[in-house]
Amino acid sequence: MSVASIDNKAVLGATEDDRKANAGRLWVVGAIVAVSAILSSFYAIDEYAAGTGAVVKIAHDDAGDFQSVFQDLMQARFRVLGLAADVMLQDSVTMEAFAKNDRATLVARMEPFFADLQKHHSLEQLNFWTPLAKLYYRGGKPAELGVDVSKYRRTVVAANERQERILAVETGIAGHTDVRAIVPVVYEGKFIGVLELASNFDVPLERASEVSGLKWALGITKESSERVERPGDPKIDSSQKDDHCCPAIIETDSIG
Numbered sequence: 001m002s003v004a005s006i007d008n009k010a011v012l013g014a015t016e017d018d019r020k021a022n023a024g025r026l027w028v029v030g031a032i033v034a035v036s037a038i039l040s041s042f043y044a045i046d047e048y049a050a051g052t053g054a055v056v057k058i059a060h061d062d063a064g065d066f067q068s069v070f071q072d073l074m075q076a077r078f079r080v081l082g083l084a085a086d087v088m089l090q091d092s093v094t095m096e097a098f099a100k101n102d103r104a105t106l107v108a109r110m111e112p113f114f115a116d117l118q119k120h121h122s123l124e125q126l127n128f129w130t131p132l133a134k135l136y137y138r139g140g141k142p143a144e145l146g147v148d149v150s151k152y153r154r155t156v157v158a159a160n161e162r163q164e165r166i167l168a169v170e171t172g173i174a175g176h177t178d179v180r181a182i183v184p185v186v187y188e189g190k191f192i193g194v195l196e197l198a199s200n201f202d203v204p205l206e207r208a209s210e211v212s213g214l215k216w217a218l219g220i221t222k223e224s225s226e227r228v229e230r231p232g233d234p235k236i237d238s239s240q241k242d243d244h245c246c247p248a249i250i251e252t253d254s255i256g
Helices: 008-052 062-089 091-098 101-119 154-160 202-213 220-225
Strands: 123-130 134-138 165-169 177-187 190-199 238-242 243-245
Touching: 062 165, 062 177, 062 190, 091 101, 091 177, 091 190, 101 123, 101 134, 101 177, 123 154, 123 177, 154 165, 154 177, 154 190
Parallel strands: none
Antiparallel strands: 123 134, 123 190, 165 177, 177 190, 238 243
């Protein structure tokens, strides 16, 4: 006759796992609500600016109107992304997973979180980087690991070297230009790497266009295009003197 035994430790472990899983789900929901509220405030600012034109005084210089509106809304977007990153830093389980190289836990917590922000708030990237600029995790593409972008991403290198936050507009691999908030991750007093949130800036450009009546186009310099290995596209590319770009009104690769 066979006798089946019950491992009490295993039972307790399963209960503990369930508790952690439930806590994890609660954090994801709570964080999504918190960050969504922050991001929603940005869109509220956008709608206010578009509907009233109150962010600038009426002036004869349409180009000045465009620049003023665009700069105001860009600063708002920087603040929103920075606040969202700060909220994420409060997730001690994810930061511990990053610090202890537990990618399974980090991926399990970040994937549903990123999917929600991408769907409802047009967040384009959520990345974790180790020094100097090696990819540890990319939201929506968890299989990507270890890619060294130090050649392309000056802001990531700078944030890791300085161990401080950087808010910038930068062109990444293949020519994608985004508004980026990069913040240091410190666990138990030790610097681990950086967390990055990125979003495009079509909304500030569109709002500025509505107020000023001017059209816009985004461009990158020839040097930037070559550095990030952007593939040429004859349908949208044009040349300005020695630069290879789309018709541009914005200079990229700023670090601040």
